[in-house]
Amino acid sequence: SFKPRxxxxxxxxxxxxxxxxxxxxxxxxxxxxxxxxxxYCVVDLHAITVWQDPAELSRRTREIAAAYMASGVDPEQSILFNQSQVAAHAELAWLFNCVARLGWMNRMTQFKDKAGKNSENSSLGLYAYPSLMAADILAYRATAVPxxxxxxxxVELTRDIAAKFNHDYGVEFFPQPTPLIEGTxxxxxxxxxxxKKMSKSDPSDASRINLTDDADTITAKIRKARTDAEPLPGSAEGLKDRPEAKNLLNIYSALTGESIDEILGKFEGQGFGTFKPALAEIAVDVLAPITSKMSQFMADPAEIDRILGKGATRAAEIAQPVVEEAKGIMGM
Ligand code: ADP
Ligand code: NA
Known part of the structure; x- marks a missing residue:
């Protein structure tokens, strides 16, 4: 049995x-x-699978660290670090490149989405991304992945890689981590x-709410969000085949903790002209403190670097021995 991580x-x-x-x-x-x-890790080696402006990459690496801390990750209680500062990730990823099968990679829908029609011109790294992700998780022999x-x-591919490694070498060395996917x-x-899912890499800024958006921007984006013209139904059942409406209700539910049926109980028969301002107000209330804490952390980049540096040392103390042991198992 594996230590829960x-x-x-x-x-x-x-x-x-x-x-x-x-x-x-x-x-x-x-x-x-x-x-x-x-x-918790800022995965910069994953980001460079598509070209990143170097100065922006350093700034965003700190910004992700700031976001972790602004949402309550405490670098004393958790290990918070940047992936490229711990060599074990890239090293284990190579071992896993030799365990994972091409056929498994060919089934990955994210690669198909990100590479689009121009897959011949995608980086090899974008294709091998899931193998690096397996290394991120298994370098710590982590048991659960939110x-x-x-x-x-x-995460399912990570389980397959762990199982194949264990099977190929007759060991019980890597756990099969569980994906923790919960909520509305x-x-x-x-x-x-x-x-389409809301994504930071979507070229349309209007498609998403950024954690750095101010109250007016959040309100305007929600007001302009695409919806149908129907009034809201009385229960979740009535949202079938209404993906945009369903999405806004899911967001409301996740922000407040109320169930979809509870929310629809309040808004039944009303239009989006009523629902959207209510949603915007809640979104602003939840996000404003996060945005403000992020900018406080971002005001001291040297402190963020110090925290990430300390986190990397602690991370390497766990990950490097795991990689050494994996190499030993393989005869290296
Ligand atoms: P992105 O997909 O926006 O580029 P990442 O790949 O860095 O972001 O994902 C960071 C985390 O956010 C992952 O756990 C991912 O599953 C989650 N995530 C990304 N987009 C969404 C979304 N639209 N809804 C819910 N979770 C998401
Ligand atoms: Na993602």
Whole structure:
């Protein structure tokens, strides 16, 4: 049996969105002090699978660290660090490149979404991304991974890699980590297109709420969010085939903790002209303190660097021996 450990990561590939916050970030602090060790990472090696402006990458790396802390991750209680500062991630990823099968990678929907029609021109790193993610998790022999729904397939692949390594070498060395995907905001959708997830890498800024947006911007984006013209139904059943409406209700539910039926009980028969301002007010109330704490942390970049440096030392103390042992198992 494996020591319970929680691992999760966020890419510094753009400003954080309400989707990142509700699906992942805001859940992280809650695992602190509950038993398992908590390890949270800024995954810059994942971000560079598509070209990043170097100065922006450094700034965003600090911004993600600030967001973790602003949402309650305490660098004393958790290990908070930046991926590229711990060499074990890249080293274990190579070992896993030799364990994972091409056929497994070919099934990954995120690669297909991100590479689009021009996959021949994608980086090799974008293709191998899930193998690096498996290394992130398994370098700590983590047992649980809180993520949004879009990462479920990658955590399942991590389980397959762990199982194949154990099987190929006749060991019980790596655990099979469980994806922790919970709540009504496991997949927050774009405000412009109910069939696409809200993403920091979407070229349309109107498609998402950024954690750095001010109150007026958040209110305007919600007011302009695409919806149908029907009034709100009396229960969740009536949201079937209304993806945009459903998305806004899911966001409201995740922000308040009320069930969809409870919310619809209050808004039944009303139009979005009434619902959207109510949602905007709640979103602003929840996000404003996070935004303000983020900018307080960002005012002292040297302190963020110090915290990340200390976190990297603690992370390497766990991860490097795991990689050494994995190499030993393989005969190296
Ligand atoms: P992005 O997909 O925005 O580039 P990341 O890949 O860095 O962000 O994901 C960081 C975390 O946020 C992951 O746990 C991911 O599952 C979660 N996440 C990303 N987008 C959403 C979304 N639209 N709804 C819910 N969770 C999300
Ligand atoms: Na993602």
């Amino acid at each position: 929680i691992f999760s990561g966020i890419q510094p590939s753009g400003g954080l969105t309400l989707g990142n916050y509700l699906g992942a970030l805001r859940r992280f602090a809650g695992f602190q002090g509950t038993g398992p060790e908590t390890i 993520v949004g729904d879009d990462q479920k397939q990658h 905001a496991t997949r927050v959708m774009s405000l412009r297109d109910g069939s």
